[in-house]
Amino acid sequence: MIEIHNIHKTFGDKKVLDGVSGVFETGKTNLLLGASGTGKSVLLKCIVGLVKPDIGSVTFDGTYFTNNKLDIRQEIRRKIGMLFQSSALFDSMNVQQNVEFPLKMLTPDMSKSERMDRVNFCLKRVGLEGSNKKMPSELSGGMKKRVGIARAIAPNCTYLFCDEPNSGLDPLTALKIDELIKEITEEYNITTIVVTHDMNSVIEIGDKIMFLYEGKKLWEGTRDEIMDTDIRELNEFIFANxxxxxxxxxxxxxxxxxxxxxxxxxxxxxxx
The missing domain is CATH 1.20.5 (Single alpha-helices involved in coiled-coils or other helix-helix interfaces)
Known part of the structure; x- marks a missing residue:
């Protein structure tokens, strides 16, 4: 479980996050929903420690992360898996090397054979068994996302963060990526946070949803509840099409x- 407490963040004279608090539950796909520029990605970066909030704190399973000792923050970071919006694969590395990369960085005591076993397991789990030697340039957009997911879960992550995982994908591939994220979350009991503006993702995998508007949390609930709110800004977003x-x-x-x-x-x- 991840908890955020009164998160504020300002860049120059622009207030991006304005007192956001909430709980992201373990074993569920927790969505950060909102239009572009509402602070979703900045909040995600504050949670994982890429951006330091001006005010507020983040806890991972009861352990304070923000402003804690370096060794404690590093220990939590070892449990974090990240799927970036553009997949962010290393172009000069093949699929196997991309997935193996965090294992080399985070588990130096793991032998080469153990790393290969883990790489092959993760690739099989995301449906890419036998793709080890392919280069990123040979992969479709959906395959790149799957490699990104395999790389994220390779170190046995406890927390999984996905920034716009469906960006640039066709509807069918996007649905498959959503299903894969949800399956992995439930199978390994991970705390997953997904940044999205895609209503298809909300309907398919939104176990818990936080709606941000102009840096504030306006609503929180499930995909079954989101269609029946009386919040004007949320309804305008949901029923835009x-x-x-x-x-x-x-x-x-x-x-x-x-x-x-x-x-x-x-x-x-x-x-x-």
């Missing part, structure tokens, strides 16, 4: 029909 508006209309019509049926049943029972 026609498909979501139509889905909302159908849902409301179905609920109205259900209410009418219940009322009719109640009336019939009273007559009896």
């Amino acid at each position: 026609r498909l979501m508006r139509d889905a909302k209309k159908v849902e409301e019509e179905e609920r109205e029909e259900e209410r009418e049926e219940q009322q009719e049943t109640k009336s019939e029972n009273q007559q009896l």
